[in-house]
Amino acid sequence: MASPASQDIKSIGIWIRVSTEDQVRGESPEHHEQRARAYAELKGWHVAEVYRLDAVSGKSVMAHPIAKRMLTDIRTGAITGLVFSKLARLARNTKELLEFAEVFRACNADMISLAESIDTSTPAGRLFFTMIAAMAQWEREEIADRVKASIPIRAKLGKPIGGAAPYGYRWRDKKLEVDTEAAPVRVLAYELFAEHQRKKTVARILNERGYRTRNGASFSDGAVGRMIEDPTAKGLYRANYTTVGESGAGWQLKPEDEWIWTPVEPIVSEELWERCNGLLAARATGRRPAKKTSYLFAGFAVCECGAKMYVPARRGKYVCAACLNKIPVDDLETLYRSELADFLLSPEEMSAHHAAANEMLREKELLIDAAESELKKIVGSENELFDLYHAGALNKVDFGRRHKPLSERRAQIEDELPRLEAERDVLKIGMLSRDEVLEDAKDLSDKWPDLPWEHRRQIVETITDRIVIGKEGVEIILLQVPFGNDDELATKPLGPRFRGDERY
Incomplete structure (x- = not known):
């Protein structure tokens, strides 16, 4: 796996699943990858992995080795987001989509679906996780009702309806309930593992404190x-998931669609469970969990020389390693808060922002439509040339002379389309989130000191393109606040220059 240039840059994966039927319809995996890479580049993210499932049906993908590897990378923090072209490309099975989303939410990782304009790293996108959580709760309740209804039938058929209760639980009236004596020990095991990250250490501490397994043995x-x-x-209690292997050779997992899930009372938070299992997976793969961004403007602070600026340990300043330009962390946040408040309180700026953003989106759509129309014409012309050549109406030299410019132009458009689509994706997703943030931010300057760090970081990520730190001052540039008709993502500097060399 490639390593990002800095731990402050968000590392993401790209998910590509194109079935045989999709390929027949002309959907190219390479096009999906280029569009996702362009989106990540515009967001300033590092593409750490590409998970590609060629000619794989979407009916069930969670058991696929590549899907398992992706989930391991999410749990270990090797990636903190996944970009895909549409939800149906991740999973067409609603149950699996819910399961994917719950893992991402518990691991504080993001899902980015370009077709549906969903990016859970943005405030508007996080609504998706809220909806998914509600749907998952409904699904669990439906499963519980189905399992409950099946119990009499399973009993008549002589099938078991339970097994040994997991440690921390006990059976009572054929229902699994929390064992008030053993549950605290199991909770302690999770807390100890989150702290020490070694199973042997947890077992030793539990044994030294006098705790024992259900049958009285020492913990291993x-x-x-x-x-x-x-x-x-x-x-989530899991049943009917193992079977005896052939010739009695040990236990083996059954197919996941045969497993029976029953909601029970949890004894640890989903976040703690996912964190501990992420650590287990990291140890199994030899990977270390990725560090989280810890500074508000990490990834956005750029030196005037063009290099990214980061905060070295215990320095308290954003520093450019190339030219040693620097600015204190607190000073940059104070400037950002002041200038942002001026912008948000300006009706003229807000009106111009909305109008220009809509105009830019319309221009991108027109460019995409024009490119797709031209590509269709070129393909038609190429087909006509091939027909003439095969009919003997064109010799090889004439065919090559007439086909070469068409082929070159088609290659140009096929390279350009994913970039245009990614720029449109960034605009659409950004507009959804900015509208939500800006509407709520009229008194942002007053509320800013009381906002949790995570909320302030979300605002920075949502509306900031970059912050250029110069020897003579600072230029804050908002994300996609366009002024003018440039085809690129034009921006307008926010606020005056920041002076005060003694603070550098």
Whole structure:
């Protein structure tokens, strides 16, 4: 896996699944990848992985090895977001889509679906996770009702309706309930593993404190691992998921569509469960969880020489490694807060922002339509040339002379289309989030000191393109606040120059 230039840059994966039927319709995996890469580039993200499933049906993908690898990377923090062309490309199975989304939400990772304009790294996009959580709760309740209804039938057929209760739980009246004596020990195991990150250490501490397994034995690292991996602790009891292997050779997992899930009372938070299982997965793959961005303008602060600026340990200043230009962290935030308040309180700026953003989006749509129309004509002309050549109406030299400019122009358009689509995607998603943020931000300057760091970072990510730090001052540039008719994503500097060399 490639490493980002800095841990402050968001690392994302690209998910590409194009079925055989999609390929027949002319949908190119390369086009989907180029569009996603262009989107990531415009957002300033690092593409760490590409997960490509060629000619794979969307009916069920979660058990696919590549999907499992992607989820491991999410849990370990190797990537903190996934870009895909549309939700149906991730999973057409609603149940699997809900499961994917719940893992992403619990791991604080983002889902970016370009066709639906969903980017959960933005305020507007986070509504998607709220909807998914509601749908998942409904799904769990439906599963519980179905399982409950099946119990009498399973009993008549002589099939088991339960098994040994997981540690921390007990069976009562054929229902799984929390064991008030053992549950605190299991919670402690998760907390210890989150702290020490070693199963042997957790087992040793539990044994030293006098805790024992259900049958009175000492805890082993294997027992600790199985306890941490068991999803019952986060509220989902799994049954009918194993079977005896051929010739009695050990236990094997059944296909996931045969598993029976029953909602139960959780004893640890989903976030703690996912974090511990992410650590387990990281140890299994030899990867370390990625560091989280810890400075408000990380990834946005740029030196006037063009290099990114970062905060070295215990320095308290954004520093350019290339030319040693620097500015204190607190000074930059004070300037940003002041200038942002001036912009948000200006009706003229707000009106110009909305009008220009809509105009730019319209221009991008027109460019895309024109490119697609031209590409269609070129393909038609190429087909006519091939027909003439095969009919003997054109010799090889004439065919090559007439086909070469068509081929070159088609290649240009096929390279340009993904970039245009990505710029449109960024505009559409950004407009949704900016409208929400700006509407709520009229008194932002007063509320700013009381906002949680995560909320301030969300605002910066939503409306900031870059902050250029110069020797003589600072230029704050908002994301896609266009002025003029340039085909590029034009921006207008926000606020005056910042002076005060003694603070550098």
